[in-house]
Amino acid sequence: MKGLLVVLAASFSLSAQDIEVLPVQGSVYMLAGAGANVTLQVGRSGVLLVDTPAPALSGKVIAAIRKLSEKPVRYIINTAADADHVGGNESLAKVFGSATEVSVVNTPGATATQTVAILAHQKLLDRMSAPGASRPPWPTVAWPTDTFVGDEKEVYYNGEGIQILHQPAAHTDGDSIVYFRRSDVVSAGDIFNATSYPVIDLERGGSLQGVIAGLNRILDLAIPAHHEEGGTYVIPGHGRICDEFDVLEYRDMVTIIRDRIQALIKNGMTLEQVKAARPTLDYDPQYGAATGAWTTDMFVEAAYRSLTRKK
Amino acid sequence: MNFVRIAIAIAVGGMPVSAQPLLTGVWASLQHEDQIERGPGPELGDYLGLPVNDAARLRAESWDPSRLTLQEHQCRVHIVSYIYRGPLNLRIWDEKDPETQQLIAIHNYISTYEQSRTIWMDGRPHPSPNAPHTFMGFSTGKWEGDMLTVNTTHIKMGWLRRNGLPESDQATLTEHFIRHGNYMTHVSLIADPVYLTEPLIRTEDFVLAAQDAANWLWPCEYVEEILNRPKGQVPNFLPGKNPFLKEFPARFGIPEETALGGAETMYPEYQRKLKTMPRPGGKK
Numbered sequence A: 001m002k003g004l005l006v007v008l009a010a011s012f013s014l015s016a017q018d019i020e021v022l023p024v025q026g027s028v029y030m031l032a033g034a035g036a037n038v039t040l041q042v043g044r045s046g047v048l049l050v051d052t053p054a055p056a057l058s059g060k061v062i063a064a065i066r067k068l069s070e071k072p073v074r075y076i077i078n079t080a081a082d083a084d085h086v087g088g089n090e091s092l093a094k095v096f097g098s099a100t101e102v103s104v105v106n107t108p109g110a111t112a113t114q115t116v117a118i119l120a121h122q123k124l125l126d127r128m129s130a131p132g133a134s135r136p137p138w139p140t141v142a143w144p145t146d147t148f149v150g151d152e153k154e155v156y157y158n159g160e161g162i163q164i165l166h167q168p169a170a171h172t173d174g175d176s177i178v179y180f181r182r183s184d185v186v187s188a189g190d191i192f193n194a195t196s197y198p199v200i201d202l203e204r205g206g207s208l209q210g211v212i213a214g215l216n217r218i219l220d221l222a223i224p225a226h227h228e229e230g231g232t233y234v235i236p237g238h239g240r241i242c243d244e245f246d247v248l249e250y251r252d253m254v255t256i257i258r259d260r261i262q263a264l265i266k267n268g269m270t271l272e273q274v275k276a277a278r279p280t281l282d283y284d285p286q287y288g289a290a291t292g293a294w295t296t297d298m299f300v301e302a303a304y305r306s307l308t309r310k311k
Numbered sequence B: 001m002n003f004v005r006i007a008i009a010i011a012v013g014g015m016p017v018s019a020q021p022l023l024t025g026v027w028a029s030l031q032h033e034d035q036i037e038r039g040p041g042p043e044l045g046d047y048l049g050l051p052v053n054d055a056a057r058l059r060a061e062s063w064d065p066s067r068l069t070l071q072e073h074q075c076r077v078h079i080v081s082y083i084y085r086g087p088l089n090l091r092i093w094d095e096k097d098p099e100t101q102q103l104i105a106i107h108n109y110i111s112t113y114e115q116s117r118t119i120w121m122d123g124r125p126h127p128s129p130n131a132p133h134t135f136m137g138f139s140t141g142k143w144e145g146d147m148l149t150v151n152t153t154h155i156k157m158g159w160l161r162r163n164g165l166p167e168s169d170q171a172t173l174t175e176h177f178i179r180h181g182n183y184m185t186h187v188s189l190i191a192d193p194v195y196l197t198e199p200l201i202r203t204e205d206f207v208l209a210a211q212d213a214a215n216w217l218w219p220c221e222y223v224e225e226i227l228n229r230p231k232g233q234v235p236n237f238l239p240g241k242n243p244f245l246k247e248f249p250a251r252f253g254i255p256e257e258t259a260l261g262g263a264e265t266m267y268p269e270y271q272r273k274l275k276t277m278p279r280p281g282g283k284k
């Protein structure tokens, strides 16, 4: 397989020292250190990725993948249309296939066409291809190649069933949760962002209730092994490997904050009054932020607008 | 020290290692210390003597005991920094390398919630911050004279006190196991950057048992405790709406402010301040 490796990765640095490869369970691994987590499923058929980080990190991600397997990369699944989750689609699809010809190992003269299918919900493709006036569309090569419009898309790969479950109007309107049924691992994307308050992108169809529904869906999928621990593992969009209990505490937090903001709205409070009431005070030391891409203020504002929006 | 000390100097790389008191055996929990809190349970709104911050207070205020009826909460475990306070039988044994007889780990089997805990003694590092957290956490230990000192990280979210005061999953735990004959003192220091302003120090005592005690068997299985509860509902009190918090200071004649705890209430000097504060019911 050495020849194939060289063909695929020749133009990239093979240094993977900043990307941490964590075995999760069964065939599933988590790559940490690339911004958003990358989920990897590796087996006899090849390699499947959930989410792709920024292009600058593609070389390191490829090197990390190649430490585990030199087999072809067949699928990329995207959980959300954010740059930290689809940003590497183009560079990885280019490297791993995109209708390039590769030599068939140990078969002199034979070549085969290898392609990488990028799977996502149709709404995610819409957000990439026609993101609206405020941002440019992604190049076509980065777009999902296979989309679905219903609740779910199923594929069978590396000896296990994989469910791609659409969660409507959650972080955005194109989010999916990926469930590896035999490995018993959920890759949750940014519906479960274990390092901050959930990012609710109202402009792209997200909602607070949808995030809560997504977290409850993960609780439905997960079965703990022993006293609410282990069993099904959950890879969050960002943060450490989790299990049902960790999702539970996070779900409780988002639900309790929802209840508080809902009650303040019912009492006729304005957004500024709701912010001043500090409905997230007890969770701020862990999840809050005064600066950065997703501050506590932004979360409270998104939650307020989501709950007061006309249906 | 009236127990038999196994004093075998083991040569490790040519260096003699002094003998440590074995913790091996079955230990029964003595509940004389903090009995009301540990047995019947703490009063709601009693945060006395705990170095908690406002975030911890609001979480406790919002906590509705009915949350424990949710199916995923029913089987939750007392985290490692709390479990030694409950009623438990504790079995401790050493794991040694069969070839070299070097100590690899000290194991704990805790009857409550059937928890198995490993304290690694072989100098291995703690896992990456991206590794999963567990109720027992990841522990490494070392003998410091006659005292076993243990450091634990990767602990799940839990409680400091069973009235809703939280301990975050960012907390770390330092423990000392000290044997005095047939008694053992367990000292724990919890550092929680999320909910504590200073480390919380607690102790419990154990007595050596003559025989292994009954343990719980089989993992917990949830049942439906509340019928027809809407899916996704999380019982909680809205800020300012918990009707039970004032019962504790009123019943014991303690200033409401004092009942809210904080680092200041841990120290003896606080008694002087307490004398100057008005009590509920006009008492001083």
Ligand SMILES: [Zn+2]
Residues within 6 Å of the ligand: A036, A082, A084, A085, A190, A237, A238
């Ligand atoms: Zn993200």
